[in-house]
Amino acid sequence: MSVLVLAELDNHKLSPATARIVAAAAKLGPVDVLVSTSAAAEAASAIAGVTKILVSDIADLADGFANALFDLSARYDYLVAGASTLGKDVMPRLAAKLDIQPVTDIVAVDGPTRFTRPIYAGNALETVTDNQPKHVLTFRASAFQPAGQGGPAPVENIENTVVSAVKLIAQHRSESDIPDLSTAQIVVGGGVSVGSAEGFALIEKLGKTLGAAVGATRAAVDAGYAPNDWQVGQTGKIIAPDLYIAVGISGALQHLAGIQGAKKIIAINSDPEAPIVKIADVVLIGDLFEILPRLTAELEKLQLGR
Amino acid sequence: MKILVAVKRVVDHNVRIRVRPDGTGVETTGVRMSMNPFCKHAVEAAVQLAEKGQADEIVVVSIGPKTSNDVILTALAMGAHRGILVETDQPLETLAIAKLLAKVVAEEQPDLVLLGKQAVDDDSNHVGQMLAALTDRPQATFASEIKLSGTELEVTREVDYGRETIALPLPAIITADLRLNTPRNAALPMVMKARSKPLAVRPVAEFGVDLSPRLTVEKISPPAERLAGKTVGSVSDLAGVIVTVVNEMEAI
Numbered sequence: 001m002s003v004l005v006l007a008e009l010d011n012h013k014l015s016p017a018t019a020r021i022v023a024a025a026a027k028l029g030p031v032d033v034l035v036s037t038s039a040a041a042e043a044a045s046a047i048a049g050v051t052k053i054l055v056s057d058i059a060d061l062a063d064g065f066a067n068a069l070f071d072l073s074a075r076y077d078y079l080v081a082g083a084s085t086l087g088k089d090v091m092p093r094l095a096a097k098l099d100i101q102p103v104t105d106i107v108a109v110d111g112p113t114r115f116t117r118p119i120y121a122g123n124a125l126e127t128v129t130d131n132q133p134k135h136v137l138t139f140r141a142s143a144f145q146p147a148g149q150g151g152p153a154p155v156e157n158i159e160n161t162v163v164s165a166v167k168l169i170a171q172h173r174s175e176s177d178i179p180d181l182s183t184a185q186i187v188v189g190g191g192v193s194v195g196s197a198e199g200f201a202l203i204e205k206l207g208k209t210l211g212a213a214v215g216a217t218r219a220a221v222d223a224g225y226a227p228n229d230w231q232v233g234q235t236g237k238i239i240a241p242d243l244y245i246a247v248g249i250s251g252a253l254q255h256l257a258g259i260q261g262a263k264k265i266i267a268i269n270s271d272p273e274a275p276i277v278k279i280a281d282v283v284l285i286g287d288l289f290e291i292l293p294r295l296t297a298e299l300e301k302l303q304l305g306r
Numbered sequence: 307m308k309i310l311v312a313v314k315r316v317v318d319h320n321v322r323i324r325v326r327p328d329g330t331g332v333e334t335t336g337v338r339m340s341m342n343p344f345c346k347h348a349v350e351a352a353v354q355l356a357e358k359g360q361a362d363e364i365v366v367v368s369i370g371p372k373t374s375n376d377v378i379l380t381a382l383a384m385g386a387h388r389g390i391l392v393e394t395d396q397p398l399e400t401l402a403i404a405k406l407l408a409k410v411v412a413e414e415q416p417d418l419v420l421l422g423k424q425a426v427d428d429d430s431n432h433v434g435q436m437l438a439a440l441t442d443r444p445q446a447t448f449a450s451e452i453k454l455s456g457t458e459l460e461v462t463r464e465v466d467y468g469r470e471t472i473a474l475p476l477p478a479i480i481t482a483d484l485r486l487n488t489p490r491n492a493a494l495p496m497v498m499k500a501r502s503k504p505l506a507v508r509p510v511a512e513f514g515v516d517l518s519p520r521l522t523v524e525k526i527s528p529p530a531e532r533l534a535g536k537t538v539g540s541v542s543d544l545a546g547v548i549v550t551v552v553n554e555m556e557a558i
Contacts, residue, residue, distance in 0.1 A: 092433075
């Protein structure tokens, strides 16, 4: 039962989610990894549990990846990717080409053909059995622990003969040294009541003190206070940090869908009746503009430079 | 240009979901239903293209029981010209839905198909991509901006690292994200007018697609419940809590 994992790049480097996807895929059989650059191939070959690395210079577009995976599919029983925007873009397209019903956003592997995935924004969990001749799957990276170091696995170059009808014109990347939101251990999130992009600077400052990633609710992104790649929730990023600090976030259902995997939730909110207060482990009620500077100063004093 | 928009009737996104105690599914009896929010953005995008004079016909299609007529009427009230209901009482997997839509695409030959990026009930985010594969058309998923010049589309997509803009030729498939537009609420006269627009009801059997499910749903279960914790009284208490949590993390 062999597995092919589509690895992806994060700003030219192998995405940190890859080790988590490999760990999930290793429950199904021996894992080969497909990557698009030799630098990423080197990084991927050091992940424990990888049998072989395939390198093919595929353009980062859905039809290209789907066709490349389709051409390789005869060799594999499982075709796997992360439930990232790339995985969501590519894998259903591949599945339809193979006449396979995909199972996506998997959060638990209960056996070689039995998978659990959230539905209704995580308000219910669906467990399915997939007995099709081939399996097309995506895993939610944050639901799995990363595989350790291993390797080095051998690297095989594959000729890319795929032609894409789609052209990439521009990429708008938020450049920052903030840790990756999807895999960060600590995340500080801000809601619409932060009130402005300037207000978000307070969130970022607290984040920096803790070495944390920064997240935002959909409303805060819609209001222009934070970039879209910070969005956490049902249709944004799904995160599972050890610690999530929710600042001025009321806790709409679709936001809670994105943070259900957090081990500990701390809420700072002026409204003791806010839904987030009902599910947080620790709550401080008060004005965030008063609390944040004092909390950041207090933590700096305790030298939490991580 | 002709646009086909696919819409789905789902449990209204403001309804608190209850999992049935017997694990067979989610309680939908007597629950408010409405058009899937992402589909609404897809309809709005089509209507805006028509208002710019870039589309002359918008056909809206839904697949589901007779009650799905509601969401077709909503789309007609927003400005779509005619509707098709592919009627079935059987719940369908996304592959079957995509195959049925591919049949509708073969009949209607639209230049552009617009869909929501995902439905808020099964959260699959499959159908646009699968339809693109089955009709061998290029796709632009998670669209937050659409520009059309001639037969060339320029679409800005919301992706994990930020945004990217891609160019693709018509005919194509686009799936809508929430920041694409603000869907209009149709005024009462438009709702009344929608009732007189053509709406074809077609039994699913007409399309000759194998609809048998590929997966077996074993159970639907509620997620682990989170309970309220403790409230601390001061900033220094909270700082103490954070320090303890961080130290525990580092000890692992």
